[in-house]
Amino acid sequence: MAVATPGAAPPVGERFPDLDLPDHTGRARSLSEVAGGDPLALVFARGWWCPKEQRYLRELAGLQDEFEVAYARIAVVSVDPPEVQAAFRAGLGARFVFLSDADRRWLPRLGLLEQADEIHHPYRPTAFSLFPDLTVHAAWAGDWYWGRPTMEELRLAMRDISRAVRSDWDLD
Amino acid sequence: MSERPFSDLFYDGETLTLDPDSGGRRFGIDPRCLGGPPVAGAYAHVCALADPDARVPYDQPEVQQARRDALAWWIPLLGEALVCLTTISLDSVHYGGAITVSRDARQFGADPFARLFPGRTHRTDLFGAVLAPPGPVLERYGGAPWPGGAF
Numbered sequence: 001m002a003v004a005t006p007g008a009a010p011p012v013g014e015r016f017p018d019l020d021l022p023d024h025t026g027r028a029r030s031l032s033e034v035a036g037g038d039p040l041a042l043v044f045a046r047g048w049w050c051p052k053e054q055r056y057l058r059e060l061a062g063l064q065d066e067f068e069v070a071y072a073r074i075a076v077v078s079v080d081p082p083e084v085q086a087a088f089r090a091g092l093g094a095r096f097v098f099l100s101d102a103d104r105r106w107l108p109r110l111g112l113l114e115q116a117d118e119i120h121h122p123y124r125p126t127a128f129s130l131f132p133d134l135t136v137h138a139a140w141a142g143d144w145y146w147g148r149p150t151m152e153e154l155r156l157a158m159r160d161i162s163r164a165v166r167s168d169w170d171l172d
Numbered sequence: 173m174s175e176r177p178f179s180d181l182f183y184d185g186e187t188l189t190l191d192p193d194s195g196g197r198r199f200g201i202d203p204r205c206l207g208g209p210p211v212a213g214a215y216a217h218v219c220a221l222a223d224p225d226a227r228v229p230y231d232q233p234e235v236q237q238a239r240r241d242a243l244a245w246w247i248p249l250l251g252e253a254l255v256c257l258t259t260i261s262l263d264s265v266h267y268g269g270a271i272t273v274s275r276d277a278r279q280f281g282a283d284p285f286a287r288l289f290p291g292r293t294h295r296t297d298l299f300g301a302v303l304a305p306p307g308p309v310l311e312r313y314g315g316a317p318w319p320g321g322a323f
Contacts, residue, residue: 068308
């Protein structure tokens with residue numbers, strides 16, 4: 001599995017900050033609450049306007065049926081305001097949570113500013129697989145579309161984490 | 173899971189109560205709905221029947237689709253008016269319905285859980301506010317009503 005640790009975001013093996021952000025309905029959320037004791041796929045996206053994000057998140061919405069029967073979670077963070085995220089989420093048919101950093105409160109602390117976009121000042125497209133306690137299992141830098149985790153890589157990441165945290169995983 | 177993953181609630185078709193001697197049908201609900209300070213004068217949309225035969229397996233596709241719709245649009249539609257919601261566990265296998273509690277009853281006509289059992293609105297002071305589930309995760313085994321329960 002290709003692993004790249006981006007910017008100043010925590011490297012593999014370290015704890016991801018417990019982001020506190022409003023969700024797509026405007027309700028205050030924390031990342032640990034969103035994880036809810038399960039493995040988490042955390043995706044940072046540029047925003048609704050980006051055709052790459054539209055394509056990638058549609059793919060991710062196709063994976064949500066598996067996540068929900070496999071006791072794992074998905075969260076997407078972008079700089080879109082909650083009401084825009086709510087519309088985007090509805091259009092995608094997504095049932096997972098979107099977190100809004102419209103105030104760019106966490107963006108500089110995570111070192112994930114997309115330098116090339118001087119209009120939107122969005123997140124770099126990055127993705128992390130996290131253990132339930134938010135320890136980073138793997139990270140992907142997705143500036144180039146092919147750098148993003150494929151759905152199969154996300155499945156394998158969730159399998160790795162679930163194997164590690166579910167005490168009754170093995171046959172014996 | 174060591175603790176009981178549900179709290180008891182009783183319903184006779186007219187009244188929601190915590191009184192086990194009320195004669196109402198016993199429902200298992202997400203215990204967090206009864207754990208906080210109650211919201212006075214809220215509206216409970218009870219999509220369940222007092223008839224003990226009114227039950228379907230949790231794994232039935234209709235049940236799962238109603239829960240998916242709750243995550244996709246029912247919770248966003250209720251917005252800040254939402255107090256809490258819970259499915260109703262009858263045992264470790266069967267779904268008995270769902271209850272959505274809101275400060276405003278005007279959206280109850282759209283309740284996706286009413287596709288399984290018809291909804292009825294009651295004024296209630298029993299339920300406290302619970303942060304809406306972020307999803308997606310299905311019900312846990314062992315009779316834990318969604319969105320409660322964890323491994």
